[in-house]
Amino acid sequence: MGNMTTESKAARPTLPASPPLTERQEARRRRILHTSAKLASRGGFDAVQMREVAESSGVALGTLYRYFPSKVHLLVATMQDQLQHMHETLRKRPPSEQDPGARVAQTLMRAFRALQREPHLADAMVRALTFADRSVSPEVDTVSRLTTAIILDAMGLDGPATPEQLSAVRVIEHTWHSALITWLSGRASIAQVKIDIETVCRLIDLTAPGRER
Amino acid sequence: MGNMTTESKAARPTLPASPPLTERQEARRRRILHTSAKLASRGGFDAVQMREVAESSGVALGTLYRYFPSKVHLLVATMQDQLQHMHETLRKRPPSEQDPGARVAQTLMRAFRALQREPHLADAMVRALTFADRSVSPEVDTVSRLTTAIILDAMGLDGPATPEQLSAVRVIEHTWHSALITWLSGRASIAQVKIDIETVCRLIDLTAPGRER
DNA sequence: CGGTAATCTAGAACAAGTTTCAGAACTGCT
DNA sequence: AGCAGTTCTGAAACTTGTTCTAGATTACCG
DSSP: OOOOOOOSSSOOTTSSSOOOOOHHHHHHHHHHHHHHHHHHHOGGGGOOOOOHHHHHOOOOOHHHHHHHSHHHHHHHHHHHHHHHHHHHHHHHOOOOOOSSSHHHHHHHHHHHOOOOOSHHHHHHHHHHHHOGGGHHHHHHHHHHHHHHHHHHHHHTTSSOOOOOHHHHHHHHHHHHHHHHHHHTTSSSOOHHHHHHHHHHHHHHTTTOOOOOO | OOOOOOOOOOOOOOOSSSSOHHHHHHHHHHHHHHHHHHHHHEEEEEEOHHHHHHTTTTOHHHHHHHHHHSSSHHHHHHHHHHHHHHHHHHSSSOOOOOSSHHHHHHHHHHHHHHHHSHHHHHHHHHEEEEEEOGGHHHHHHHHHHHHOOOOHHHOOOSSSHHHHHHHHHHHHHHHHHHHHHHHHHHHSSSHHHHHHHHHHHHHHHHHHHSSSO
């Protein structure tokens, strides 16, 4: 693969924080993300080619790289974008189950069904996410926080989560990502993913506050 | 990255099965795997460069590709190799804990400490494993079976595992891989990984046969 | 041993991610 | 409007994974 060496020397806090981004810049960024998602939907990770993303977004290659310092950055940002949509969508129809564990399982299965509709896009995003090295940590962390938020929302807790519950949520996230990967690479069926999600979600109820070890 | 497109058309059951492999071929294969591990130990995934592997193994580039059809194949095979060692090592000192869950946690923490001694190698192998696409499924599956075997060994069961236990083992594997990734990319501490492993291992005891739901 | 097919070598060639650079276009500021 | 600094463009160059080719070598068979 290309130079995925990455050890960003020049500080380039281009996107997330520092400069407020003019309107045209915001538009460019949005166009790029849209193209990225479109290409990913077609053919997954491999189909997102930087030259094509640039051309199809009406932007020079160098500019694309200024906005997203690598293909993985781009795809992780794309995932952030999609996750935000997902979060809003899910928030509108809260899960119907009673137990927190069952609620989380139900929510994740909804998300999973959404991903099934765009398996290539899912492939691109998840592969990028797990392939990301340290230089993408901040962005990957954002994705992780979004995922955590979705799960915590689904739990429908009254008070704040206990440390044990947070651990369970972490493990659920691990399982979620890894199960997706096995599904995407054809080593696990949809049914198998469902079982894994339901299995791990038992941890939630197991760690409900006011319970024996 | 290069053509990780992969959709192997020409059947080339080179390694795993068909032809018995002459002695020199076996030696070549072993030399390649050794080089791969050596380079990976130095600088992780990026440091394993196909040209260098070939040269350093005293083999032509084309030959390397005949033995391992892609960089990911090579690294997954390297992982198979290392896992086999690990399995033998672990088998020699069975875990001291009583509960199956605790035994698994103890075993995985031993494996984790071994990985900590070669973080770059761990990086290369785990990244390859999760980045692998369908064309590597058989090899990834082998790795998965090896991992499962290690965990089942650690459980020290009398009879065969129940389906529920097998599900738990699957989830543990998911967590194991994903936790490793977060650690390798610097987003989780060693302590955090430990907690995650211990958390997920509770599922084992939860699914012990002869137990209420 | 001689012949033939499979394997191996050296090296060029190709693909896609990434970097670089000179100049054009745009921004903010006075 | 005019200028200094940043951003963007277009195009070439560079890197590394992967493929291809022509010619040696080797392995196997009668």
